[in-house]
Amino acid sequence: MKPSIPKGTRDFGPVEMARRNYIFETIRKVYALYGFRQIETPATENLSTLMGKYGEEGDKLLFKILNSGDFKNAVSTDDYAEKSAAALASRFCEKGLRYDLTVPFARYVVQHREELQMPFKRYQIQPVWRADRPQKGRYREFYQCDADIVGSDSLLNEVELMQIIDEVFSRFGIRVSIKINNRKILTGIAEIIGAADKIIDITVAIDKLDKIGLEKVNEELLAAGLNAEQVQTLQPIIELKGSNAEKVATMREVLAASETGLKGCDEVAFVLDTLAAAGSLRNEIELDLTLARGLNYYTGCIFGGGRYDNLTGIFGMPGLSGVGISFGADRIYDVLNGLDLYPSDTVGSVRLLFINFGEREAARCLEYAAAARKKGVSTEVYPDTVKMKKQMAYANAQHIPFVALVGESELAENRLTLKNMETGEQQQLSIEEALAIIEG
Amino acid sequence: MKPSIPKGTRDFGPVEMARRNYIFETIRKVYALYGFRQIETPATENLSTLMGKYGEEGDKLLFKILNSGDFKNAVSTDDYAEKSAAALASRFCEKGLRYDLTVPFARYVVQHREELQMPFKRYQIQPVWRADRPQKGRYREFYQCDADIVGSDSLLNEVELMQIIDEVFSRFGIRVSIKINNRKILTGIAEIIGAADKIIDITVAIDKLDKIGLEKVNEELLAAGLNAEQVQTLQPIIELKGSNAEKVATMREVLAASETGLKGCDEVAFVLDTLAAAGSLRNEIELDLTLARGLNYYTGCIFGGGRYDNLTGIFGMPGLSGVGISFGADRIYDVLNGLDLYPSDTVGSVRLLFINFGEREAARCLEYAAAARKKGVSTEVYPDTVKMKKQMAYANAQHIPFVALVGESELAENRLTLKNMETGEQQQLSIEEALAIIEG
Numbered sequence: 001m002k003p004s005i006p007k008g009t010r011d012f013g014p015v016e017m018a019r020r021n022y023i024f025e026t027i028r029k030v031y032a033l034y035g036f037r038q039i040e041t042p043a044t045e046n047l048s049t050l051m052g053k054y055g056e057e058g059d060k061l062l063f064k065i066l067n068s069g070d071f072k073n074a075v076s077t078d079d080y081a082e083k084s085a086a087a088l089a090s091r092f093c094e095k096g097l098r099y100d101l102t103v104p105f106a107r108y109v110v111q112h113r114e115e116l117q118m119p120f121k122r123y124q125i126q127p128v129w130r131a132d133r134p135q136k137g138r139y140r141e142f143y144q145c146d147a148d149i150v151g152s153d154s155l156l157n158e159v160e161l162m163q164i165i166d167e168v169f170s171r172f173g174i175r176v177s178i179k180i181n182n183r184k185i186l187t188g189i190a191e192i193i194g195a196a197d198k199i200i201d202i203t204v205a206i207d208k209l210d211k212i213g214l215e216k217v218n219e220e221l222l223a224a225g226l227n228a229e230q231v232q233t234l235q236p237i238i239e240l241k242g243s244n245a246e247k248v249a250t251m252r253e254v255l256a257a258s259e260t261g262l263k264g265c266d267e268v269a270f271v272l273d274t275l276a277a278a279g280s281l282r283n284e285i286e287l288d289l290t291l292a293r294g295l296n297y298y299t300g301c302i303f304g305g306g307r308y309d310n311l312t313g314i315f316g317m318p319g320l321s322g323v324g325i326s327f328g329a330d331r332i333y334d335v336l337n338g339l340d341l342y343p344s345d346t347v348g349s350v351r352l353l354f355i356n357f358g359e360r361e362a363a364r365c366l367e368y369a370a371a372a373r374k375k376g377v378s379t380e381v382y383p384d385t386v387k388m389k390k391q392m393a394y395a396n397a398q399h400i401p402f403v404a405l406v407g408e409s410e411l412a413e414n415r416l417t418l419k420n421m422e423t424g425e426q427q428q429l430s431i432e433e434a435l436a437i438i439e440g
Numbered sequence: 441m442k443p444s445i446p447k448g449t450r451d452f453g454p455v456e457m458a459r460r461n462y463i464f465e466t467i468r469k470v471y472a473l474y475g476f477r478q479i480e481t482p483a484t485e486n487l488s489t490l491m492g493k494y495g496e497e498g499d500k501l502l503f504k505i506l507n508s509g510d511f512k513n514a515v516s517t518d519d520y521a522e523k524s525a526a527a528l529a530s531r532f533c534e535k536g537l538r539y540d541l542t543v544p545f546a547r548y549v550v551q552h553r554e555e556l557q558m559p560f561k562r563y564q565i566q567p568v569w570r571a572d573r574p575q576k577g578r579y580r581e582f583y584q585c586d587a588d589i590v591g592s593d594s595l596l597n598e599v600e601l602m603q604i605i606d607e608v609f610s611r612f613g614i615r616v617s618i619k620i621n622n623r624k625i626l627t628g629i630a631e632i633i634g635a636a637d638k639i640i641d642i643t644v645a646i647d648k649l650d651k652i653g654l655e656k657v658n659e660e661l662l663a664a665g666l667n668a669e670q671v672q673t674l675q676p677i678i679e680l681k682g683s684n685a686e687k688v689a690t691m692r693e694v695l696a697a698s699e700t701g702l703k704g705c706d707e708v709a710f711v712l713d714t715l716a717a718a719g720s721l722r723n724e725i726e727l728d729l730t731l732a733r734g735l736n737y738y739t740g741c742i743f744g745g746g747r748y749d750n751l752t753g754i755f756g757m758p759g760l761s762g763v764g765i766s767f768g769a770d771r772i773y774d775v776l777n778g779l780d781l782y783p784s785d786t787v788g789s790v791r792l793l794f795i796n797f798g799e800r801e802a803a804r805c806l807e808y809a810a811a812a813r814k815k816g817v818s819t820e821v822y823p824d825t826v827k828m829k830k831q832m833a834y835a836n837a838q839h840i841p842f843v844a845l846v847g848e849s850e851l852a853e854n855r856l857t858l859k860n861m862e863t864g865e866q867q868q869l870s871i872e873e874a875l876a877i878i879e880g
Binding site for chain 1: 443481486489504512520521532537540547555583589594597712790796815817818819825836
């Protein structure tokens, strides 16, 4: 009967925590460097805030919290017999765990609108919960790291957010290709072929070009219900090639008849040109029409995030445009682990362990430890007077680089023996001398 | 219909977050300095892990999570009609939100026992949830900051934890009186008067001495069911006075007939003497027999935490002793706010705002901003070309100390006008000169 944790959740031990902290701190610092300010919202939100915001499927994936006290009062036995689980859940439960950071942020903006200075740039690094079927790399509790700007329509925000993506991955030492697309271009494509409902099918089919070839892509489009003429019109889009500037030029020709489509081209061109002029990107940026995430809510540029024109309308505050990005800590964690890209000092911050030879010796060690900590050296005194071998094994297991021994002779001479655990070298020193070596 | 959050929960805006981060970082750094290593456990635990660990009242205060999918299957209509809310909850729900950090830690230790090197020193800073009636200073979601050592019986652990309490409050600039007591002393008192069930009544009554005087305390003890002889025996304990050493000496006399009580005196004396020898405490430490928190589980020293002899027994792993402390972030937050004890740089990290005069000027500002960020200067470019007054108001509201203006003439001369928002002083400078001033 070993205890366990709910499926899809994880414990993070000391090594994992040190690595995750490195990831969160890196993202946090870049967000702050660009003037974003941190907020936190509660883990629980009213279900009235959450329900209906993530589609029907999302409603099912919300974790709902049973009302405390006599929740049974709200549902008679007859009602219980008649009603569906979903209907009962909304009677038994008033609260749920947050599903993402965007809806709580929208709620936050509306609730605190009088205190907020617009444009409001916030970042938020917190866990979210989803009752998804757990599988490799997908968890029921996981962290999101979001940054959003609300109250500004300027495309400079998109530019800065893409710079942030570039900066974060550069700091991690991960090379990426940053994709950009625009919802208005996709809308334009749908307009010119007269098939607004097929845009997902189209992007999914185009996305397979490299894998299955042009002929099969066209077959898929026909199978999805497009006619031969529509598929013909799509050919330059499917085969879109060249530099970003060349791609934009091609799209302008194809979308000449769609005002919305041309607007999308203008927006993408502005972001690409401004980024090029600033000249600071270290990763490649690529216009990719198959990037079609979040089409339910994105209205402008789409990248590792996107622009949504009416974030807060659903809470009764219309007309507020926003744009944001999100980093998934778990994916970054997997990549950094796979490539072993952590800085060498990420894990293992304890620098010095005092071996415990007995009560009198340990008392002296406590004095020395206080001196070490005063200098900021993370230090432990082994609490129990046990075999030296066991204490040394502890130092090794914790990767502690220095061990100090204070036995009877050291006690008499006001000195200690410092052992460098890597080289095995030992020297008798005063505490000041020892600390100089450890700090050096 | 303004949106709201569940009662007893809070949003933390940018200023509050900066202050809270200062609190968490201070505690975190001291824990790490003493060799504690961070872990995190999931927000949700199986109810089988949580139930029965916090008493009957605690079970009621657990937030339970409705099983996802068709939770209704588990309870027939007949069962629904018959069963109590509590019984139904355990059928509808498998998981709950964590109530504290100690039980999840015990579960963690048992679950991961093969990977852990003993003694295991961990700290954990995470929110917990309780369905308590919300009131001033009491929330339904709040953070705990715990440090515990398991797998060591040594009293040196108590000594170091008290040093940590002293260090943390010193860093906050808060003067405290650190109380210490010992469960074995309380047990000894109960033994010598032969009233084991009255120990809570006794400590509560003694605690009122300063307020109501000796006579009334004695009356309360009689009212609680003690006889005159028992109250007589308690007199030296109620009137316990003097230095800690004097108090221990008195207690040794009073408890001479109780082996357990004397053991408690020895433990307290060891901790006090060792702390005095190390000589590093900046706050006062005081033996206080009325400190009687956590008598359900503490078995040895009690302070801002305590010693529990069988942390993991409940999960089938007996014989593992532990000792820990906990800081309540909310109480510290209230005190620091009340005394305005935050370091001056806690809030407001953005140093430089570029005013936006138009597309061409903003493009130059982006270049300059990149240079500033490269030097680690947190920088914003105002995204929209709006009235200067509005942009300056933004800088003021965010307490940004420097504003840079790049208009037509600055653009032509490759310079900028730097305005010091505190002094009002303005100068035309190159970006390098400006950054030297901002960094200076």
